[in-house]
Amino acid sequence: MxxxxxxxxxxxxxxxxxxxxxxxxxxxxxxxxxxxxxxxxxxxxxxxxxxxxxxxxxxxxxxxxxxxxxxxxxxxxxxxxxxxxxxxxxxxxxxGGTPGPKGDKGDPGERGPAGPAGPAGSAGPKGDTGQTGPAGPTGPKGDTGPAGAAGPKGDTGDTGQTGPAGPTGPKGDTGPPGPTRDPITLTSANQSLPKDTSQSFNGPACPTGSKVIGGGFYQSNTPSDALLLSSNPDPAGNLWQVWLKTPPTASDNTVKVYTICLPVG
The missing domain is CATH 2.30.30.40 (SH3 Domains)
Known part of the structure; x- marks a missing residue:
């Protein structure tokens, strides 16, 4: 130094x-x-x-x-x-001389006396909110308040199970008789029935408001060599249909098919 x-x-x-x-x-x-x-x-x-x-x-x-x-x-x-x-x-x-070289670092000196306390600093930021304390004892029950307004109507609940059937009621009076409905028969024109053939023949269709309930056929030559294969309503249920078969030795013949209809409604 x-x-x-x-x-x-x-x-x-x-x-x-x-x-x-x-x-x-x-x-x-x-x-x-x-x-x-x-x-x-x-x-x-x-x-x-x-x-x-x-x-x-x-x-x-x-x-x-x-x-x-x-x-x-x-x-x-x-x-x-x-x-x-x-x-x-x-x-x-x-x-005006030049300063000498820097000396060695000396040992730390003794600590000086404490100075006077400085002025109080400004207040720090607000701390975090503490934990909620335990709940206090329950107070006495207050008076009942007035009834509130009715709330909105709730949704309709599910349909309940069907209840048991009630007892049978007394028999009612007999109703008036319904109108009489007579069946009508409709016949087709002659239809050719050659020998050595197998084919179906249709009767007339029932009019609107009626349904087929039966039918059949006529042949011009009797006795006939034709063989009846089927006789029934057509799949639509509007007319009668027959299915006939003739051998090669049979004579040519003609057929009429009739349809029996019953009015409905």
């Missing part, structure tokens, strides 16, 4: 001294040398005015290795916690 020698010369340059102020909130110590491990000679409270004679490079204190020598008393103070109002000269003969 390099500390410039100061003697009577500094009384000659007192006019070039500078004023400063302590900015540490806990005040600042005065040391015998520009290191925090040197003897403690005293202290200045925060915002105290100090007279600065000159400066040198000493122990680095929180990023600042400048130390001020005091004018009006013996001792040194770290520039880290003292602000100067004017230019401060280097502690070198003539005031």
């Amino acid at each position: 390099v500390v410039a020698s100061c003697g009577p010369f500094w009384e000659a340059v007192a006019a070039n001294s500078a004023d400063g102020q302590v900015i540490s909130r806990s005040g600042e110590l005065v040391r015998a040398h520009p290191t925090t491990s040197s003897t403690k000679l005293g202290a200045y409270p925060t915002k105290a005015q100090v007279r600065i004679k000159c400066k040198v490079r000493g122990q680095n204190v929180n990023g600042n290795d400048i130390w001020y020598r005091l004018l009006n008393r013996e001792g040194w103070m770290s520039a880290r916690y003292v602000i100067n109002y004017h230019y401060v000269r280097w502690c070198a003969e003539g005031g």
